[in-house]
Amino acid sequence: MKKQSFLHASLLLTCSALFAKICGALFKLPLTALLGGTGMGYFSCAYGLFLPLYAILVTGLSTAVARPVADFAGQKKFACALKIRHVARILCFIMGLVGTGFAILFAKYFTLKTSGNLEAYPAVLAITPAVLLCCVTAVERGYYEGLCCMTPTAVSQALEAVAKLFCGLCFCKLFLNTPVLKNYSQESMGALGAVLGVTISTLAGYLCMVIKNILHKQENITSHEPTPSSKKILKILIKIMIPSALGALVTNLTSLIDLLTVMRCFQNMLANNITLFYQKACLSQEIPVQEASAFVYGSFMGLSITVFNLVPSLTNMLAKGVLPCTAQAWASGNDKLASYYARQVLLLTGLIAIPASCGIFALAKPILNFLFSGRDSEIAVASSGLQWLAPALLFLCLTFPVFSLLQAIGKEDLPVKIMLSGIIIKLACNLILIPKFCTAGASISTSLCYAVIFILAIICLKKQFHQPLLIIKPFLFQIWGGILCAGSAWVCYDRLSVHIHEKIAFILAILCAVIIYLLVLFLTSQKELYQLIKPKSMAFK
Secondary structure: OOOOOHHHHHHHHHHHHHHHHHHHHHHHHHHHHHHHHHHHHHHHHHHHHHHHHHHHHHHHHHHHHHHHHHHHHHOOOHHHHHHHHHHHHHHHHHHHHHHHHHHHHHHHHHHHHHHOOOOOHHHHHHOOHHHHHHHHHHHHHHHHHHOOOOHHHHHHHHHHHHHHHHHHHHHHHHHHHOOOOOOOOHHHHHHHHHHHHHHHHHHHHHHHHHHHHHHOHHHHOOOOOOOOOHHHHHHHHHHHHHHHHHHHHHHHHHHHHHHHHHHHHHHHHHHHOHHHHHHHOOOOOOOOHHHHHHHHHHHHHHHHHHHHOHHHHHHHHHHHHHHHHHHHHHHOOOHHHHHHHHHHHHHHHHHHHHHHHHHHHHOHHHHHHHHOOOOHHHHHHHHHHHHOOHHHHHHHHHHHHHHHHHHHOOOOHHHHHHHHHHHHHHHHHHHHHHHHHOHHHHHHHHHHHHHHHHHHHHHHHHHHOOOOOOOHHHHHHHHHHHHHHHHHHHHHHHHHOOOOOHHHHHHHHHHHHHHHHHHHHHHHOHHHHHHHHOOHHHOOO
16 A cells, blocks of 8 residues: 655545535534524534544544554554454444443433433434444544555545535434424424434445445455564553543543533523623523523534634644654654654644634634524624634644644653643633623633643643754744734725625635735745645755
């Protein structure tokens, strides 16, 4: 199998993630229109149970397979890599069954504790099979990623996105028009249909990997080289998986903390002073009091968090691509090459994350108006929350590659320790800031959480690498360009929206911002841009 370079692998995964996000936007936008704020709250509740299980079982497992496969591939021991996949398949199937059983067992309790009623219970149950499907898919993806071949992962992700788009919307419309459960509201049935489509999409992703293995049976031919015992491989997988899974879990604990605290804080605010809650949430008086907290939470999660997650999901692909390349370089003792990969991934991430963060801060409401046209009540609630998520977006995007680099060099425990510090800040700030600032308070606490996490992570990374990263100067130029691009976008939109349609004004403002940003980078960072794209062999001359 031909090995892909870091840039090639990252570009492939990023394009796949971009396509998946476009499909996700095409899914979420009409879904929000169909379900409204209340229905999106039920939909988000189902994801609230799924994401921590996904983090524990899937993210950790994928990393656990990719790391040793990359190490053995760097030593040309491909039979050992194949045995790792074989053992991981058995392990992941057992873990997937346990995870699915756990989700089914605690689905009702989880729904009651998070939303206060059982309207989201059907949707929560519908997503439980996805735990097993994602587990078995993660092993196949991790194996090919460890070989620095990202094509199978990219293709399966794209197919999964298409399946979610069509199945999710079709089932949502079907269940809204013909409710299958009589004791639940229309919004509950719509959320059930949408989540069922998501579960079917995970099946499509797994079948894609099965077809890949069938069509390339020659990759399963082993040599006569000695391989570790299954017991030893199991120990290797568990040793890597536990800290990786804990790190991924702690990363998703920010969402879980929001799920457990935000709705409760809203309900307490509503109980204390209904008028004040409506004012702080910018909530329309047309929304009934009994639906107010669910509507605000659903609007925040369905609009603000949806937009917020667009950019990190793309930059995360850069982190995914750098892990096997850095692991192979580190295993072979090439510290300089490992540092080269670290610099590349951080600067590439900054190129995307910095202007996106600045742009979201400057144009939060216009972005929501452009994406969720016609949902004025939801936009009014979500706009301040999205604006104050902008700093969190920058720090989160930069944290992903730093954590991947630490995992690649065998320091899987450090991300866990770092994230725990951020989680404490997130929980404390949620309880303090949400009653004062409503959705903006939840966003500010998220930004503070990820700021602390990134600072601690980059300090740990610098201590581990023996080569300088040389990223401060390029980052300053990127930040300067991001500020100018956001300022130009705001001025352009503010002036044009008075004279032309708001959507056209928004598109022109974005085009103006992109031109300004590229111009600033061209004038200030030509050398750094060239170093990002030039061949690896030239990087050390």
